[in-house]
Amino acid sequence: MIAAILVMALGAVVLGAALGYAAVRFRVEGDPLVEKIDAILPQTQCGQCGFPGCKPYATAIAKGEAEINQCPPGGEEGIRKLADLLGREAKPLSAEHGVEKPKSVAVIDENLCIGCTLCIQACPVDAIVGAAKQMHTVVDSLCTGCELCLPPCPVDCIAMVPIAETVETWKWRYPVIPIKPRQKVA
Amino acid sequence: MLRRLFAFNGGVKPPTHKSSSTRAAIATLPLPPELVIPLHQSIGGTPRPLVRAGQHVLKGQLIGAADGNISAAIHASTSGRVVAVEARVMAHASGLSTLCVVIAPDGEDAWVECRPVPWRSLPGDQVRDLLRDAGIVGLGGAVFPSHLKLKPGPGSRGSSKGGLRHLVINGAECEPFITCDDMQMREQANAILAGATIMGELLGAEEILVGIEDNKPEAVAAMQAASGRLGERGGRIQIVAVPTRYPAGGAKQLIRVLTGIEVPHGERSTDYGVQCFNTGTVFAIHEALEKGRPLLSRIVTVAGNVERPGNYEVLFGTPMDYVVARAGPKPDTDRFIMGGPMMGYAMPSRQVPVVKATNCILVGSPALFPPPAPEMPCIRCGECAKACPADLQPFEMYWHSRAKSFGKAQEYHLFDCIECGCCTYVCPSHIPLVDYFRFAKSEIWAREREKDSADAARDRYEFRQHREEREKEERAARLAAKAAATKARIGIDPSAGGADTDDQALIAAAIRRTQSATTDLPPAGESGT
Numbered sequence: 001m002i003a004a005i006l007v008m009a010l011g012a013v014v015l016g017a018a019l020g021y022a023a024v025r026f027r028v029e030g031d032p033l034v035e036k037i038d039a040i041l042p043q044t045q046c047g048q049c050g051f052p053g054c055k056p057y058a059t060a061i062a063k064g065e066a067e068i069n070q071c072p073p074g075g076e077e078g079i080r081k082l083a084d085l086l087g088r089e090a091k092p093l094s095a096e097h098g099v100e101k102p103k104s105v106a107v108i109d110e111n112l113c114i115g116c117t118l119c120i121q122a123c124p125v126d127a128i129v130g131a132a133k134q135m136h137t138v139v140d141s142l143c144t145g146c147e148l149c150l151p152p153c154p155v156d157c158i159a160m161v162p163i164a165e166t167v168e169t170w171k172w173r174y175p176v177i178p179i180k181p182r183q184k185v186a
Numbered sequence: 187m188l189r190r191l192f193a194f195n196g197g198v199k200p201p202t203h204k205s206s207s208t209r210a211a212i213a214t215l216p217l218p219p220e221l222v223i224p225l226h227q228s229i230g231g232t233p234r235p236l237v238r239a240g241q242h243v244l245k246g247q248l249i250g251a252a253d254g255n256i257s258a259a260i261h262a263s264t265s266g267r268v269v270a271v272e273a274r275v276m277a278h279a280s281g282l283s284t285l286c287v288v289i290a291p292d293g294e295d296a297w298v299e300c301r302p303v304p305w306r307s308l309p310g311d312q313v314r315d316l317l318r319d320a321g322i323v324g325l326g327g328a329v330f331p332s333h334l335k336l337k338p339g340p341g342s343r344g345s346s347k348g349g350l351r352h353l354v355i356n357g358a359e360c361e362p363f364i365t366c367d368d369m370q371m372r373e374q375a376n377a378i379l380a381g382a383t384i385m386g387e388l389l390g391a392e393e394i395l396v397g398i399e400d401n402k403p404e405a406v407a408a409m410q411a412a413s414g415r416l417g418e419r420g421g422r423i424q425i426v427a428v429p430t431r432y433p434a435g436g437a438k439q440l441i442r443v444l445t446g447i448e449v450p451h452g453e454r455s456t457d458y459g460v461q462c463f464n465t466g467t468v469f470a471i472h473e474a475l476e477k478g479r480p481l482l483s484r485i486v487t488v489a490g491n492v493e494r495p496g497n498y499e500v501l502f503g504t505p506m507d508y509v510v511a512r513a514g515p516k517p518d519t520d521r522f523i524m525g526g527p528m529m530g531y532a533m534p535s536r537q538v539p540v541v542k543a544t545n546c547i548l549v550g551s552p553a554l555f556p557p558p559a560p561e562m563p564c565i566r567c568g569e570c571a572k573a574c575p576a577d578l579q580p581f582e583m584y585w586h587s588r589a590k591s592f593g594k595a596q597e598y599h600l601f602d603c604i605e606c607g608c609c610t611y612v613c614p615s616h617i618p619l620v621d622y623f624r625f626a627k628s629e630i631w632a633r634e635r636e637k638d639s640a641d642a643a644r645d646r647y648e649f650r651q652h653r654e655e656r657e658k659e660e661r662a663a664r665l666a667a668k669a670a671a672t673k674a675r676i677g678i679d680p681s682a683g684g685a686d687t688d689d690q691a692l693i694a695a696a697i698r699r700t701q702s703a704t705t706d707l708p709p710a711g712e713s714g715t
Binding site: 144 | 282284618
């Protein structure tokens, strides 16, 4: 009887020590799920989801504090990918967080810009160059189209311009078979 | 001299339709009223325009400078006045516009000064830069900048010297209707072989193999005669007739047939001591080095629904309908196809210019190329896999491309597909397999671009946060340092005493300062007198 208890106790101690060691030795820094969700999010850092950036939103989704349909730039496809990853039901984009728009970049009307630097401070990815009382301009290859620079502008000189398709970015269309009504035989 | 040939798997034998366009010699065209020269004509960066509207240019003058090393320059095809530098519809399946230089020819066709390149005495890098600035790209249809391929590999495998073992010159021209390489080999064999000799020396090649499909006996004979005329210097050159089987003209397929080397997935042929160039490219390299002339024109086959099919030497920028008008298009013409019936695609307009990639303008009509039969479900018969010259499984790739599961399609090596069209040709269910593969490839590229830009945005966002944090810390540190300096100046040891004594000392110091200031200042009422 005592031998059995001792054996079980010894087993518990050994296994406990092994588990404790493994928990320290193989500790995962950060939450891998957050990283995976963050990789799906479009990184516009626009805050339309109600969180200050894509990473905080990813953290909130991982904790189950946010729905997966709060990211308008990610659109339907982003929601579908998140649903696949998390095993949740895909749902339409939540209307209160905005609507899906074509990918755009901000363009500053350089004749109107007064050089107030407010947009530079608002840009989450440092895509606007300029200095106080000097004209500002957007580096379009870096702009994520988050629209965060629009509200602070005191002279409303920033417009969102959709990105045009070029020969380099053009995609072959999904093959579809044109269905034509059969011509009447006279 | 018989050489052991190898075979590639798959391939098809479509009717060649080549005889009608080889009856007449290569013809030249009068200058068109307007040349529209797109700046983007090769793989890689879009050249920067160097001319403005209203400027006069000479034939061969540089009008677009290569953008980086993976790019090729663009030149004025004739002398004249630049009418505009504007976006025009491009010879591309998308029908989108790109920046073009529009030139109104002055009729004089006056050349810039052309000097032969002393390539023997120049270092290799300089010769490659000169070829890039001469706008030399692969004229077989892929328009890959040639100077990038003219680098001898670092100690190629299986080679006794550091250089290349086999230099393959591709004159196979397997696609139906196209005869531009055939006619050029018949008429300009000497120049092609001279070019091949130059390239052999640049690459340090041990042997030069010219592969020509055996349905072009005239071209084989002309090249063999030219090789004989070279005598001792032509010792390394072998003209080899290869069996006619589409796509024997694919670079990997021709290398396989001539040398037996199979270049594995994701590796380059240079690593295996072999490199492949089209005959037109070889001719262009000869012109560029021996005469100093940049690439301004190419041989274009006009075939299909025309009265007089044939080959023309066409300046880049010539509108396609201007070229086709010479060959007499039949009235029921409904489209122009750039390339052949297997790999070509319909042009968005008949006025699009001839570019470096235009080896053939195939004139189509509903009778000649009837609309494809309706697509039926895939029955998994495996005919496409038997026909695939790249040893792929098109039915699996089709399945996953159709379902838009692109990761799976890539697992079946979608990017090894050369879009030759053999699978579409043999499919009993009339499935346009290549269309699905093109769709999947461009979709995957678009996603990669999006992912790259998202990653870059994430990096910049994180860097900005890091920077803001650092600036906050630096400001705090600066303020603390300033406070410490102030304390030191007014004679308090910052390390001594608690907060209370500190505060009291500060207050005392402030009172002292104020008192001394008031005694120093003149009384308020007397100011200004």
